[in-house]
Amino acid sequence: MITEHLYLLEFLIFITVFSGSEAAHAVKRFTGLYTGPYFDPTTTTNITTQLGTHAYLPCKVKQLGNKSVSWIRKRDAHILTVDRYTFIADDRFQAFLVESTDTWTLQVKYVQARDAGQYECQVSTEPKMSHFITLNVVVPKIEILGESDMFVKMGSTVQLKCVITQSLEEPAYIFWYHDGDRVLKYDKNAIDIRLDREGTDTTVSTLIIFHTSSEDSGNYTCSPSNLDSASVLLHVLNGEHPAAMQRGKNSASPIPGWSHLSIGLGLAACTPPRFAITVALTLAIISEVLAC
Structure with a gap:
């Protein structure tokens, strides 16, 4: 029995001596790990989409546990969704979970210009955790x-x-x-x-x-x-x-030759009336001939 204990003790010493570096690495791997929810640092902070199309805003949350994920529109602090439940009358908004990637995605259907701005992905921890994504809308x-x-x-x-x-x-x-x-x-x-x-x-x-x-x-x-x-x-x-078509549609001169008649009336002030009337009628006739 004592011999077996000695062999076991020697084996443990052997493992300690020859696997010291591996053990140290194992300790390092467990040092500084998150103990609760955290946002994947690779999650984007900007999404650009075109007017009238669908936009998808991703929020990757690791180790969520039993916490909830909410989407909030920053410009009016309106809660859009909590988990899979929608809290806005506008049915263009919907949230869904892609479990394989731990991603809560906010879908905005038929994007409008007013949808542009910041959206907050919030986790119900204490204090609250937030990740912001800016939606840019391109209007063709x-x-x-x-x-x-x-x-x-x-x-x-x-x-x-x-x-x-x-x-x-x-x-x-x-x-x-x-x-x-x-x-x-x-x-x-x-x-x-x-x-x-x-x-x-x-x-x-x-x-x-x-x-x-x-x-x-x-x-x-x-x-x-x-x-x-x-x-x-x-x-x-x-x-x-x-x-000629455009002139025919112009309502500003309803009487043909009116401008020429006004010229004649102006001449009457400084010339004999018969001469002024003759000039006005001649100009009106020439204008009509040219318009035909």
């Missing part, structure tokens, strides 16, 4: 190149270019509307719609109208998914001059 710009009023000759080919810039994601679709009705390219000899992605943040949709007719006149609207729209007014001319 949309425009139809050219003037808001376009004038083209009947029978010509027209290209309407709708350009969307600062777009992190390509729109799911871009629809064109003519006076409220969606433009469909059933006849490729009459209409074509092309979609191109340029660079990392620009999308261009081109509506091509071949052999334009008077029926093609009207309002054309470019409408991407989850974004604002842009419009242009197309005028298909049958020989008339655009300037």
Whole structure:
């Protein structure tokens, strides 16, 4: 029995002598460990998303135990969620746990510009623990190149270019509307719609109208998914001059030749009345002839 105890004592001494460094490392591994919840230091503090898309704000909490995780919107201190329960009437907000990564994620659906700002991920320890994430919302710009009023000759080919810039994601679709009705390219000899992605943040949709007719006149609207729209007014001319059309719509001069008549009345103050009236009528007739 004594011999067995001696062998055991020698074995322990052997382990101590030859495994001293390993034992020291083991002690170091257990020194300074967290004894409760803590935030993963690799968790991001900035999220950038595009207007109209879904945003996901992650919060990695290790060793959570029986503590709760809340999401709070900093600008108004509104509690959005506590664990999986939502405490705001806006159903765009929802929190869920990805257990494999200990990540509580706040989902914001169909992001709006006003959603930008700081969000607090809070753990119910004493005192409270907080991790802040800033949500940045990028608002794409949309425009139809050219003037808001376009004038083209009947029978010509027209290209309407709708350009969307600062777009992190390509729109799911871009629809064109003519006076409220969606433009469909059933006849490729009459209409074509092309979609191109340029660079990392620009999308261009081109509506091509071949052999334009008077029926093609009207309002054309470019409408991407989850974004604002842009419009242009197309005028298909049958020989008339655009300037003449615009002058015809001008309500500031309802009486033809009125300005020339006023000139004549001004001349009457310093010339014989018959001469002044003759000058005014002559100018009015010339104006009408030129407008035709």
